[in-house]
Amino acid sequence: MNKIKDIARPGDPLPILSGHVSNGRFERVLRAGHFAVTTEIAPPDSSDPREVLIRARLFDGYVDAINATDGSGAHCHMSSLAVCAILTRVGYSPIIQISCRDRNRIAIQGDILGAAALGVCNVLSLTGDDVSAGDHPSAKPVFDLDSVSLLGTIKIMRDEARFLSGRPLDSAPNLFLGSTINPFVPPVRNRVDQLAKKIKAGAQYIQSQYCFDLDLLKPFMKRAVDEGLTNDCFILIGVGILASARTARWLRENVPGVHIPDDIIDRLEASKDQKTEARKISVELMQKIKEIEGVSGIHVMAYKQEKHVAEVVKQSGILAGRQPWAPQRTEVEIKE
Amino acid sequence: MYQVRLWSTRHSRSMERLYEIMNPAVLLFLRCMTRILGRRLDRPVTAIERTMKGFLFDCQMCGDCVLSKTGMSCPMNCPKTMRNGPCGGVRANGMCEVKPDMRCVWVEAWAGAKDMTSGGDIKQVQFLLDYRDKGKSSWLKVARDE
Ligand code: SF4
Numbered sequence: 001m002n003k004i005k006d007i008a009r010p011g012d013p014l015p016i017l018s019g020h021v022s023n024g025r026f027e028r029v030l031r032a033g034h035f036a037v038t039t040e041i042a043p044p045d046s047s048d049p050r051e052v053l054i055r056a057r058l059f060d061g062y063v064d065a066i067n068a069t070d071g072s073g074a075h076c077h078m079s080s081l082a083v084c085a086i087l088t089r090v091g092y093s094p095i096i097q098i099s100c101r102d103r104n105r106i107a108i109q110g111d112i113l114g115a116a117a118l119g120v121c122n123v124l125s126l127t128g129d130d131v132s133a134g135d136h137p138s139a140k141p142v143f144d145l146d147s148v149s150l151l152g153t154i155k156i157m158r159d160e161a162r163f164l165s166g167r168p169l170d171s172a173p174n175l176f177l178g179s180t181i182n183p184f185v186p187p188v189r190n191r192v193d194q195l196a197k198k199i200k201a202g203a204q205y206i207q208s209q210y211c212f213d214l215d216l217l218k219p220f221m222k223r224a225v226d227e228g229l230t231n232d233c234f235i236l237i238g239v240g241i242l243a244s245a246r247t248a249r250w251l252r253e254n255v256p257g258v259h260i261p262d263d264i265i266d267r268l269e270a271s272k273d274q275k276t277e278a279r280k281i282s283v284e285l286m287q288k289i290k291e292i293e294g295v296s297g298i299h300v301m302a303y304k305q306e307k308h309v310a311e312v313v314k315q316s317g318i319l320a321g322r323q324p325w326a327p328q329r330t331e332v333e334i335k336e
Numbered sequence: 337m338y339q340v341r342l343w344s345t346r347h348s349r350s351m352e353r354l355y356e357i358m359n360p361a362v363l364l365f366l367r368c369m370t371r372i373l374g375r376r377l378d379r380p381v382t383a384i385e386r387t388m389k390g391f392l393f394d395c396q397m398c399g400d401c402v403l404s405k406t407g408m409s410c411p412m413n414c415p416k417t418m419r420n421g422p423c424g425g426v427r428a429n430g431m432c433e434v435k436p437d438m439r440c441v442w443v444e445a446w447a448g449a450k451d452m453t454s455g456g457d458i459k460q461v462q463f464l465l466d467y468r469d470k471g472k473s474s475w476l477k478v479a480r481d482e
Contacts, residue, residue: 100416105464127416127423130434141416148420149464164464182424190446193459197420201461209424256425256433 013119021158021204022176024121025093025325026065030205030234035290035318036297038095038207038236039309040067041087043077052078052086055306060326062310062319063300065122067207070097073255074134081111081118088119090327095178096120099128104144105153109163112154116173124178124207125150129256147179148201155202177202181235182209183220184259192223195233205234207299210251212240212260214288225294234296237289241302241312242278245269279312286316341394341413342439348408348448348455351392355404366479382473399469399477405457407448414441419462421445 013023020027029036039059044051056066068083084094096115098108115123127147131139145153153164154177161172179198183191195206211217217237224230242248245268252260264281271277286298298318302309313319344351369377382397389395389410393403396412402419403410411419415434422442425433430443449455469477476482 127418129425130415132434143416143418144467145464146416146418146420147423148461152461152463180424182426185424185426185428186430186440187422187426187443187446193446194422197459197461201420256427257423259428 016174022121022174024176026122027176029064030296034322036064036236037062037313037319038065038067039063039300040069041083042303043068043083045077049086052083056087056092058306059309061323062313064324065093065095067095067097067124070099071102074129074131076136081115084115084120085118094120095122095124097124097126098150099126100143100145100150101128102142104142105164112157112173116175122176123154126180148197151177151179151198151201151203176204178205178207179203181206182257184209184213184216185257191220195224196229199229199233203233207236208238209257210238210240210301212264218292221292221294230294235294236297236299237295238299238301239282239285241282241305241308243305244274279308282312283316286318290318340392344392345407345409345444345448349451351408352452363479366475370480378476381476385473385475397471398465399472399474400465401474402462405460407445407458409441409445409448411441
């Protein structure tokens, strides 16, 4: 294992290695064959940039990339682009989430160029929750694109250096392209087909919805591996950190697409200290998921539980001793 | 009509057969008529298409019909108008995340495609829709190679 100097100097991106599409550290970690860890930052309802940095610091040394959500649950917060720009200033490796709900193809293409210009190396394409799910249900939903056609759009911009209209770009955005998958809701049988479609459209990595059900994940991953899909795409599985049986129930009933089997809820209910038990569940899930063939990493979603992310990742041992980059460190170990 | 739409998707194979039989004749007819009537053909044909497909599929006249590639389930009925669905929010019982009383258009689509001869076409990526075509006839678009 070689030590490579990975100093983050804003405005001075890392060189693009051969076979890579981005200047980013996240792509390097995955392509080097490491088991990656990503997490989500909750964008503040604030105009203070320090809020973002305080929240990001919680993950220092335990995650390879941080997703900045884009109006998740159709709630209004600081924009994903702004959060990413604040994070890249310090050298973090953010993933900009782009949802199709709020912007049309003109706005989105502009944001993609802007993100790349601000040092963002990773993008995650989402269709997005409907406006009816959020705090502005009277808003006009856009959905000019969907997650698959958005992937295609960014791929065109990156690989053909042009806008959808054909107008050329002076410099193309070097973005590592990702999307999401939810293998746990109907049509369960076709979710692998959906994954294949996303890869065909350009997805190079995938972050899944919360996985609380290994019995559904295993056949999904097996088919994905059998169909060769994991050769072209890194799959990161979503793991949640719950707070209690009550929040688990609430999530299951109120957040679209969240599947939590009864035995998890029963186990939480039966335990004396639900908070600790919940974290134990997350640790066990991470360890078991890491063993499944074809899985390249874990995406930790810990809304309102962010302070436990580092501890849970540490306890699980999924990083196998590797320490991801953090602002105070200048060197990281990446296999070459 | 919602019930008719579900029926059509459940009978996707029959719909496909009907389409296979009708399509060449209809296209030929439209091509000939275009030569005689030109643009005057647009209004009546669009009206007929809207009525027929509206009845059978709740067609929204997007102007770029993909029914044969979406298991005979019109994707424009998805509240997110996804052309490459479904989204990740589908309810455990197969109902739509946004409209709990409606079957997810894409759960129906994948089920419909399974029975069709050319069902594999659902795996094709549908790229962007041209919104200028909204309200226009897809039949004429194909007949005129537009
Ligand atoms: S659940 Fe199905 S119909 Fe509803 S928004 Fe999602 S893809 Fe569309």
